[in-house]
Amino acid sequence: HRSVRGVLNLGVAGTFDVLRAPLGSAVLASAEVWPEYGLAGDDGVDPQGIAFPQAEGPAGPVWDRIDLAPEVLLEQWHLAMPVGARSGVALTVAGVSGTPARAQAMCRRHSPLMENMEGFSLALACLRHNLPFAEVRTMSNIVGSRAAEDWALEGALDALGALARELFLTD
Template identity: 55%
Template sequence: MTLVITTATQKEMKAVLLGFNRRGKIGCKFPSLGNYCELPVNEKLCLLAVTGVGPVNAALSIGRILGERKDVTGVLNLGVAGSFDLEQAPLCSAVVADSEIWPEYGLHTAEGIDPEGITFPILEYTGVTGTVSVWDRIALEPEKACRMLNLSVPKDLLKGASMTVSGVTGTEERARMLIERYEPLTENMEGFSLALACLQAGIPFLELRTISNLVGSRKPEHWKLDDALQALGEKARELFV
């Protein structure tokens, strides 16, 4: 079993490694942007990958890995995310995605984006009930993914829909619009691409992120990036114990 552990940035990867070994270092060269290296974690062979920020970088990175490494059996995406609701997902809490949403796919209309408006689904595959079309949402099964990847479920874990965007939501107005239309709990910039790649490859995908900020707010009191990174390392360690 070879597990890919992805983060968008080296800062997030260092936080994960601090959680693993308290040093933030690894026995191989630290993965540079778009690259990966091997690291055993509690006797599990892992590939550490820093994808770069955004859905395009994530897609390019995971595509390269899956093309080069035929031994990959699953992907674990770790990082920080924004919360659409601090009562449901407070700062520094950990959330696993039970679905991934891409709100930027489809036909732009006066009422918003119609994901089926261009008539071409992102992906079609055969499910238990027949042909399944993927438009702007991928359903995930985090508990099943944990079992398949032989990972532990961390304590005090929340679940919710995660939204992948190309540009971070910078206003309260846009945040409200996204909530009304999609009902997401968190916002990230890579998850949908990684989930789609795993769906295409037929391997399990698990996404766990800690909350660094309130979506749509630039107020300092709504940001705790350093604390969220520390929490990320702690939760990453819990997955492997």
């Protein structure tokens, strides 16, 4: 739609680091990474291995990472910065990291703070249409764990509702 001036993506995500991003806390995506794009080999995925970037960005070809500036966009849109929110890399995956080994491998390779399932595609669509994009998520689970005590989806959704109200209350 031609009247769209930007996209603010709100949602829940898993945390890779409960000390920096505890369950229920808010994280602004400083970058979106798609770790599954490229040529898969024994040492992981090489995003440039197939030689087809996904887009051209202001800094050149976009392979598997889109850097974001959430603080700048929130200020431009006159939205309040969520109190206590951290900033960190978001990892978009097709399948949730269901084991500690998978979570550790993703941490070693990409240094993410959170894991989601759609952020990169939204960021890429905005990049392709030259639209500003920001993403804020509340932490609902610990990445790599399927244990019930490491999940707090209801609390994360409650925190997301509070965060959404807070974003739109500026001075």
